[in-house]
């Protein structure tokens with residue numbers, strides 16, 4: 001069988017910071033989250049760009065650079081277009097840059113862009129009305145960050161978005177009690193004791209896809225799903241659930257995200273278990289314990305939740321209600 005050759009090239013770690021980007025306002029609020037928008041006084045993004053096209057083949061096979069857009073120029077293109085972007089989201093920016101790039105270089109067939117948020121948090125200052133948020137000073141956050149990606153393919157004179165996803169990377173949550181892990185297979189390989197009350201420390205990457213990719217841009221903020229809202233749903237479901245496992249927890253988080261945002265078609269998860277090892281079990285006059293980092297290796301889960309799951313879940317709820 002003749003294998004189709006794959007070739008592309010691009011640039012990673014294209015950092016671009018924009019001050020006073022159009023604020024994101026008018027998002028639909030949900031019960032789990034106080035999030036109602038982003039000031040975008042500081043908007044930071046780290047972009048990876050990758051382009052492909054049949055006409056680029058001879059740049060690999062013959063050293064012919066006549067149709068090569070230097071990756072240095074790609075960097076400039078992305079950074080300069082952050083200056084002319086009029087929207088307010090990473091998703092919207094990637095759509096804009098991708099289409100403009102394909103318009104500018106008509107021998108390029110497709111472009112993939114991934115944008116990682118460089119997050120900046122607001123901080124408080126003392127003003128005449130007490131503590132208020134500074135609109136000048138922001139804190140570079142080392143916590144979770146949003147991510148978006150888009151792949152655009154030239155289709156005649158038009159452009160087709162063949163892939164779009166949004167997400168939240170590296171959300172790290174600890175729940176100090178109310179988690180168990182029991183009932184798993186016990187055999188000659190089992191050393192893990194059953195635990196009816198463990199401190200559960202999880203790392204989560206959560207991704208989501210829209211039914212209609214246009215909704216991801218934030219142009220209509222009412223149907224935009226922010227990473228902050230997904231973060232708040234995840235922590236709220238974690239708080240409320242007596243977790244029997246990470247598997248069940250991520251399933252329920254996915255269902256809640258889809259319940260809140262019917263404009264999504266799928267929510268997917270990559271989770272890791274970083275539950276602490278205990279060092280001091282009994283502290284006199286305290287319900288606390290001392291823990292340390294777990295020894296490697298770590299466990300992980302992958303799962304995607306779709307609208308089908310929601311239907312099935314509703315049936316379960318209905319059955320429970322009927323049997324009451």
Ligand SMILES: O=c1[nH]c(=O)c2[nH]c(=O)[nH]c2[nH]1
Pocket residue numbers: 181192244245246247273299
């Ligand atoms: O939530 C968990 N799921 C597992 O599959 C698993 N396996 C394990 O050792 N600990 C855990 N925890």
